[in-house]
Amino acid sequence: MARRHIIAIASCGMLAGCSLGSPMSNFAFPSLPRATIPDIQLMGVPLYGEKPGVKLTPTTPYELSPTEADVVRLAVIRSFPDAAGVSFYPLRSGLTTQGTVAVCGMVSARSGEGAADDRLFRGELSRQVQPGSPTFAVKQIGGANAATLDVYGDCQKQGLA
Structure with a gap:
């Protein structure tokens, strides 16, 4: 009986020493804006399935036209076929060095039962210089x-987070 009490007290003391509020904590907690997202890959190939060697670089600011924004929304909505309702948060976009438009955003998909599921997404919009409609390819959807961390990290690399 006394042994249990000693073990419980020792365990509590050890946990108290490792708590986040301890002034002697050895853990460093950087603020999120200064933290960099690590580029975790498996044998040199990105885990989300894009072509090996594709490096994401910062984009230059670009404002989507209403038609381009509609094309993006429709392509993302098609990724949620079972959703009863889909709503979007503001989209962020930027022009890449290849001439495409990188788009990042968050979508809220509501199920038939009313449960909402918020997800980050990222993709590329190919602008049409000739008459026609632009096309949007969804590259990643969180979850x-x-x-979700991979999507956020890639959007951050492009300056769209």
Whole structure:
């Protein structure tokens, strides 16, 4: 009986020494804006399935036209076929060095039961210089084909987070 009490007290003392509020904590907690997201890859190939060697670089600011924004929204909505309702937060976009437009955003998909599921997404919009409609390819959706942290990290690399 006394042994249990000693073990419980020792465990509590050890946990108290490791708590976040301890002034002697050895853990460093950087503020999020200064933290860099690590580029975790498996044998040199990005985990989300893009072509090996594709490096994301910062984009230059670009404002989507209403038609381009509609094309982006429709392409993302098609990724949620079972959703009863889909709503979007503001989209962020930037022009890449290849001439495409990188788009990042967050979508809220509501199920038939009313549960909402917020997910980050990222993709590329190909602008049409001739008459026609632009096309948008969804590259990543958090929780579907990529971890949310991966989507955020890639949007951050492009300056769209």
